[in-house]
Amino acid sequence: MDQVDFNAPHSMGTTIIGVTYNGGVVLGADSRTSTGVYVANRASDKITKLTDNVYVCRSGSAADSQVVSDYVRYFLHQHTIQLGQPATVKVAANLVRLLAYNNKNNLQTGLIVGGWDKYEGGQIYGVPLGGTIVQQPFAIGGSGSSYLYGFFDQAWKEGMTQEEAEELVKKAVSLAIARDGASGGVVRTVIINSEGVTRNFYPGDQLPIWHDELESHNSLLDILGAPEPMNI
Amino acid sequence: MTKSLDVPPKGGFSFDLCRRNDMLEKKGLKAPTYLKTGTTIVGLVFKDGIILGADTRATEGPIVADKNCEKIHYMAPNIYCCGAGTAADTEAVTDMVSSQLQLHRYHTGRESRVVTALTLLKRHLFNYQGHVSAALVLGGVDITGPHLHTIYPHGSTDTLPFATMGSGSLAAMSVFESKYQENLTREQGVKLVVEAICAGIFNDLGSGSNVDVCVITKGNKEYLRNHLTPNPRTFVNPKGFTFSKKTEVLSTKIIPLKEKVEVIEGDAMEE
Numbered sequence: 001m002d003q004v005d006f007n008a009p010h011s012m013g014t015t016i017i018g019v020t021y022n023g024g025v026v027l028g029a030d031s032r033t034s035t036g037v038y039v040a041n042r043a044s045d046k047i048t049k050l051t052d053n054v055y056v057c058r059s060g061s062a063a064d065s066q067v068v069s070d071y072v073r074y075f076l077h078q079h080t081i082q083l084g085q086p087a088t089v090k091v092a093a094n095l096v097r098l099l100a101y102n103n104k105n106n107l108q109t110g111l112i113v114g115g116w117d118k119y120e121g122g123q124i125y126g127v128p129l130g131g132t133i134v135q136q137p138f139a140i141g142g143s144g145s146s147y148l149y150g151f152f153d154q155a156w157k158e159g160m161t162q163e164e165a166e167e168l169v170k171k172a173v174s175l176a177i178a179r180d181g182a183s184g185g186v187v188r189t190v191i192i193n194s195e196g197v198t199r200n201f202y203p204g205d206q207l208p209i210w211h212d213e214l215e216s217h218n219s220l221l222d223i224l225g226a227p228e229p230m231n232i
Numbered sequence: 233m234t235k236s237l238d239v240p241p242k243g244g245f246s247f248d249l250c251r252r253n254d255m256l257e258k259k260g261l262k263a264p265t266y267l268k269t270g271t272t273i274v275g276l277v278f279k280d281g282i283i284l285g286a287d288t289r290a291t292e293g294p295i296v297a298d299k300n301c302e303k304i305h306y307m308a309p310n311i312y313c314c315g316a317g318t319a320a321d322t323e324a325v326t327d328m329v330s331s332q333l334q335l336h337r338y339h340t341g342r343e344s345r346v347v348t349a350l351t352l353l354k355r356h357l358f359n360y361q362g363h364v365s366a367a368l369v370l371g372g373v374d375i376t377g378p379h380l381h382t383i384y385p386h387g388s389t390d391t392l393p394f395a396t397m398g399s400g401s402l403a404a405m406s407v408f409e410s411k412y413q414e415n416l417t418r419e420q421g422v423k424l425v426v427e428a429i430c431a432g433i434f435n436d437l438g439s440g441s442n443v444d445v446c447v448i449t450k451g452n453k454e455y456l457r458n459h460l461t462p463n464p465r466t467f468v469n470p471k472g473f474t475f476s477k478k479t480e481v482l483s484t485k486i487i488p489l490k491e492k493v494e495v496i497e498g499d500a501m502e503e
Contacts, residue, residue: 033390038380038402042483062388067358106361 013182015144018114021165024122025114028169042185054092054115055227059142059171065109089115093125101131120153144176144183160167174207270438272400273314275369278421280450281378282371285425289440308344311372316398317365346372346379358387367397400432400439
């Protein structure tokens, strides 16, 4: 009766990316959450706020990554009160790492922590499955990241501008969406720098077309009239 | 007369019947499966608030155990929750969080918020690592506005403008994806919800019978139980039912308890 197993863990197939540029970081992600082969949420937001200046990209089990980010947000809030100033990205990433490492047998989530603080500027930390913490100039994660290693080897360069960095992230996520069945939906980006945080949203029609893909026509976007992105 | 010691009953589970159950199972008798709600449950956000919808069939394997069960559970005066999955789990978890919310209301003196219910539910489900098989659509209107969330058995949540869960969710989602728009009126919203549930009732074997709808707006809620009954009984015996063997009443004695209880105004207990 059921081809769709609703008791299958809710996992985010996912493509997540974090990239530093000269002034801050750009985080990017797709928006597909799948339960087995069914897309449970086609417009999810995988870039979650931890503090005003630190965000985390979540991949893997939706439940595990939500719980970890909830706990870290709570610890960081207390830490900020005790410290008297905004938490650094390094502290945020290490709190994530401690939870991921100490509960490695019960968690299945890969995270990319990115943000800006006044001491070190923009930083990206990858916290993959086992709970390692690795600071990198750029990090990729999720099932769609497999298709991006070669792309980044060729396209990444030091000292990009904000526009170049966001363009790179947008291009990379859309490439991964084109090839990875478990990634899809829209591309969300978050830019964090000394001035603050900017959230952007790119629906399918604003993404480049790749080899073999066709322009859409008579899509729901045309029939129903382009809706405003939902403010969730 | 055999002398038997008066042993006070021991606490805990009595394993006496387990040997018998094992023997029965070896003989081929299958234990009854737990009651699942095959289910189609939906929710959507409309102009003034939230509309929740559900079918009313509860299944035990291939058999319909309850043709008219209630899947829209009360959480708070302004929050309702549809439940799919194991009926006992959805009932228990929504009852538990509903009473936690009431205690919280007494504690804070404020109307409950949907995110509070959401967090209590997701924490509980995560702690049980998916073994509490409850997939929920939680909706309500609080001081911060209307909110609609889906909660999965493993504890993950999504916040959406329209949502469907249960075995009939694909049929219902197809209706929502083609016809949902922002800022629907109440009539349009209820019509869309009914259409989505009917898609589940008629196309999914695990869903059936009637449509329940619940409309929640700021300061008001309407629980429309059996809003639509598209599956009446085809053949109804015109004679009706008579239960011939009646229990004979031998005598009646009514004791009003008020006279038995003395209300004493007194001081607090003193040692």
